[in-house]
Amino acid sequence: MKIPATQAIMECLLEQEVDTVFGYPGGTILNVYDELYRYQGKIRHVLTAHEQGAAHAADGYARSTGKVGVCFATSGPGATNLTTGIATAYLDSSPVVFITCNVGESLLGKDAFQEVDSTGIAMPITKAAFLVRDAQTIPDVMRQAFAVAASGRPGPVLIDFLKNVTAPTEMVDYTFIPWRENRQCESIRHINASHQLKEPEVDRQDIDTLLEMIAQSQRPLLICGGGVVRGKADQQFRTFAERMDAPVAITVMGGGGFPGSHLLTTGMIGMHGSQASNVACDECDLLIAVGCRFSDRVALDPKTFAKQAKIVQIDIDRAEIDKNILTDHHIIGSARQVLEMLNEKLPQYQHPEWKERILPLRAPSVAEDSEKLTPQQVLEVIRLQAPQDAIVATDVGQHQMWAIKYLHFSYPGQLLTSGGFGTMGFGLGAALGAQMGNPDKRVIHITGDGCFRMNCHELCTVEHYGLPVISVVFNNGTLGMVRQWQNLIYGKRFSETTLDRGPDFVKLAEAYGLHGYRATNRQEMEEAFRQALSCGTGAVIDCVLDMDEMVRPMVAAGSPITKFLLTEQEASL
Amino acid sequence: MKKEFDTTRKLYTLCILVEDIPGVLSQVARLFSRKGYNIESIVSGATDRPGITRISIEILGDELMIDQIAAQCRKLLPVQAVKILDEETCIRQENAFVKVRAARREERDEVIQLVNIFHAKVIDVDKEALTIYTFGNPAKVKALIRMLEDFGIMEIAKTGTIAIERGSHTIYDINKLREEYDYGKNVL
Numbered sequence: 007m008k009i010p011a012t013q014a015i016m017e018c019l020l021e022q023e024v025d026t027v028f029g030y031p032g033g034t035i036l037n038v039y040d041e042l043y044r045y046q047g048k049i050r051h052v053l054t055a056h057e058q059g060a061a062h063a064a065d066g067y068a069r070s071t072g073k074v075g076v077c078f079a080t081s082g083p084g085a086t087n088l089t090t091g092i093a094t095a096y097l098d099s100s101p102v103v104f105i106t107c108n109v110g111e112s113l114l115g116k117d118a119f120q121e122v123d124s125t126g127i128a129m130p131i132t133k134a135a136f137l138v139r140d141a142q143t144i145p146d147v148m149r150q151a152f153a154v155a156a157s158g159r160p161g162p163v164l165i166d167f168l169k170n171v172t173a174p175t176e177m178v179d180y181t182f183i184p185w186r187e188n189r190q191c192e193s194i195r196h197i198n199a200s201h202q203l204k205e206p207e208v209d210r211q212d213i214d215t216l217l218e219m220i221a222q223s224q225r226p227l228l229i230c231g232g233g234v235v236r237g238k239a240d241q242q243f244r245t246f247a248e249r250m251d252a253p254v255a256i257t258v259m260g261g262g263g264f265p266g267s268h269l270l271t272t273g274m275i276g277m278h279g280s281q282a283s284n285v286a287c288d289e290c291d292l293l294i295a296v297g298c299r300f301s302d303r304v305a306l307d308p309k310t311f312a313k314q315a316k317i318v319q320i321d322i323d324r325a326e327i328d329k330n331i332l333t334d335h336h337i338i339g340s341a342r343q344v345l346e347m348l349n350e351k352l353p354q355y356q357h358p359e360w361k362e363r364i365l366p367l368r369a370p371s372v373a374e375d376s377e378k379l380t381p382q383q384v385l386e387v388i389r390l391q392a393p394q395d396a397i398v399a400t401d402v403g404q405h406q407m408w409a410i411k412y413l414h415f416s417y418p419g420q421l422l423t424s425g426g427f428g429t430m431g432f433g434l435g436a437a438l439g440a441q442m443g444n445p446d447k448r449v450i451h452i453t454g455d456g457c458f459r460m461n462c463h464e465l466c467t468v469e470h471y472g473l474p475v476i477s478v479v480f481n482n483g484t485l486g487m488v489r490q491w492q493n494l495i496y497g498k499r500f501s502e503t504t505l506d507r508g509p510d511f512v513k514l515a516e517a518y519g520l521h522g523y524r525a526t527n528r529q530e531m532e533e534a535f536r537q538a539l540s541c542g543t544g545a546v547i548d549c550v551l552d553m554d555e556m557v558r559p560m561v562a563a564g565s566p567i568t569k570f571l572l573t574e575q576e577a578s579l
Numbered sequence: 580m581k582k583e584f585d586t587t588r589k590l591y592t593l594c595i596l597v598e599d600i601p602g603v604l605s606q607v608a609r610l611f612s613r614k615g616y617n618i619e620s621i622v623s624g625a626t627d628r629p630g631i632t633r634i635s636i637e638i639l640g641d642e643l644m645i646d647q648i649a650a651q652c653r654k655l656l657p658v659q660a661v662k663i664l665d666e667e668t669c670i671r672q673e674n675a676f677v678k679v680r681a682a683r684r685e686e687r688d689e690v691i692q693l694v695n696i697f698h699a700k701v702i703d704v705d706k707e708a709l710t711i712y713t714f715g716n717p718a719k720v721k722a723l724i725r726m727l728e729d730f731g732i733m734e735i736a737k738t739g740t741i742a743i744e745r746g747s748h749t750i751y752d753i754n755k756l757r758e759e760y761d762y763g764k765n766v767l
Binding site: 130133137154159317322327328329333339340 | 580581582601602605606609613646647650651653654656755756759760761762763764
């Protein structure tokens with residue numbers, strides 16, 4: 007059947023069961039938006055304040071639902087505004103299909119109005135970037151883009167349509183094929199043979215080798231990385247950890263992959279890792295990392311990292327093996343498949359002495375009373391009042407580390423955070439995307455005053471779509487994490503980190519038609535959060551905190567993992 | 580056991596089998612510039628398989644660095660296989676055209692003698708100049724060019740080095756490593 011090109015784009019979205027897209031219109035993408043107008047009942051479009059917000063929203067939607075996120079933007083500045091969002095999705099392996107349009111074929115490469123080489127810019131930050139110059143290829147490219155984004159190690163994909171390809175006169179041969187069928191179909195293969203989807207077996211020999219290593223280990227440590235979350239292998243990981251009877255350190259991206267309240271959890275590992283995790287890493291004789299790339303925030307000093315241990319990496323992406331840390335053994339496969347195969351043969355182990363050495367090092371997690379509000383109190387209030395399954399989206403910095411440290415996540419997709427790219431401004435976009443994808447859950451956005459300023463204009467999106475997102479602003483009047491480094495490493499020279507300026511976040515919330523609250527002590531926080539939960543709209547809580555609060559513990563970049571610059575307790579410094 | 584890497588800097592040739600799609604060459608080349616490395620030479624050409632191109636890249640570096648670039652390269656969707664070859668494991672050859680000033684007859688005779696010694700060929704003659712074609716391992720080509728310098732070289736056009744593994748192994752061989760890379764790309 008022949009249908010217009012833009013209709014084929016919409017039908018291809020429906021094939022993928024896409025019901026929500028985020029975006030911002032503009033000149034070159036007008037034809038696509040014109041078609042979207044006709045598809046209003048089938049595809050809901052969420053108009054954000056800025057393309058970056060749309061990109062983060064599609065990303066947050068993808069991370070929290072496990073589906074592929076979709077984001078539209080126009081050429082030139084529309085596309086470049088997406089780039090931070092694309093890179094954020096790429097570094098955290100989040101499946102998002104970005105659809106942009108470019109100028110027409112006759113203007114391509116002529117520095118036309120709002121022209122930029124979008125696929126060229128996207129090349130280093132996508133799994134694949136397609137430039138569509140022929141309308142006939144639309145169904146193939148769309149199907150392939152979704153297949154690539156969702157399969158293997160997930161990631162963002164960009165499709166850039168030339169404007170003439172989307173012209174109303176362009177007709178395309180099209181048959182509706184649901185995604186479950188079209189991922190196998192011939193059309194995906196003929197554009198690009200290597201994009202053919204495969205289902206290889208995990209190497210059984212590799213599994214047996216690891217089982218042998220486990221049998222010989224006295225002091226094993228597990229690391230739960232982002233791969234457990236992205237691969238939804240939380241159940242399998244839990245069984246594995248309990249059979250191993252080994253402490254489990256959780257990376258920033260691994261939050262939700264293993265219950266934060268579990269008896270074996272030692273908390274974060276690395277720069278702001280707990281003493282328990284970092285000491286365990288230093289003393290273990292077998293380190294098994296699942297879906298973790300040993301980034302420089304985890305393996306601060308590759309030379310001394312887990313120096314007594316045999317290191318084993320389980321990852322879906324072969325290029326991660328021996329990249330940051332040289333390993334003794336690796337298994338390639340999805341976390342879920344590999345762990346299932348291991349669990350089949352893994353006996354129940356007991357490591358009482360080793361656990362006795364490590365687990366008591368964990369810090370008590372009850373917030374102390376104080377006159378002024380502390381970060382830990384804010385998070386304790388959230389933990390006690392918010393529903394257990396509330397989704398938490400964070401920005402980047404001190405509040406992010408505190409949130410991950412003091413809140414307990416129990417399922418993949420509960421924590422949305424920019425761990426790899428460290429994008430300030432990610433949180434609000436991600437939160438509204440998550441709320442769109444999870445209308446039955448509460449979404450809490452935890453942010454700092456610096457990060458919030460970067461993308462707070464998305465409050466208009468929160469208001470317009472009636473999203474009950476609660477933004478909790480850790481307002482310490484400074485770029486806290488940078489100040490912390492300046493305090494500890496740069497001789498207290500606070501260069502350009504003091505944020506002694508507006509706006510008044512309570513009034514800002516009200517200006518956007520939302521509820522605003524301010525909390526200066528625990529009692530006010532409890533009251534504000536209670537009201538925010540029941541106010542029926544989005545809300546902002548301005549939490550007034552001390553400027554010199556620090557994230558504890560801390561190990562300096564490049565240092566051995568147990569060389570703490572700051573310890574857990576202030577007194578012992 | 581942790582893998583051990585040869586830390587000496589030497590010339591490696593990366594043979595990369597890619598699908599012939601727009602942008603693939605820049606996708607591959609980008610991986611070198613990303614790490615701040617300069618490509619010594621790069622050649623791209625068709626293979627015995629339709630739609631498949633072979634890119635040969637010569638690079639000076641140590642084994643760890645080559646290994647890491649190769650890993651990022653293998654991860655690219657259009658890349659089907661990568662072979663890391665060094666001097667001991669492969670045959671390497673390059674092509675060159677050298678235009679030499681030779682206006683006098685004695686000069687021309689001398690150049691032709693040299694060309695014969697090096698098993699090269701004169702492929703164009705003019706009153707002012709000779710153009711020589713040579714094919715061989717990079718050391719031989721270099722040596723010939725050095726000898727021709729005395730006459731005055733007007734222009735050189737060289738291809739990069741192409742390389743192929745000795746013995747019966749080919750770049751198409753399916754092995755465990757290749758299958759492992761497929762996971763990150765295509766597994767549902």
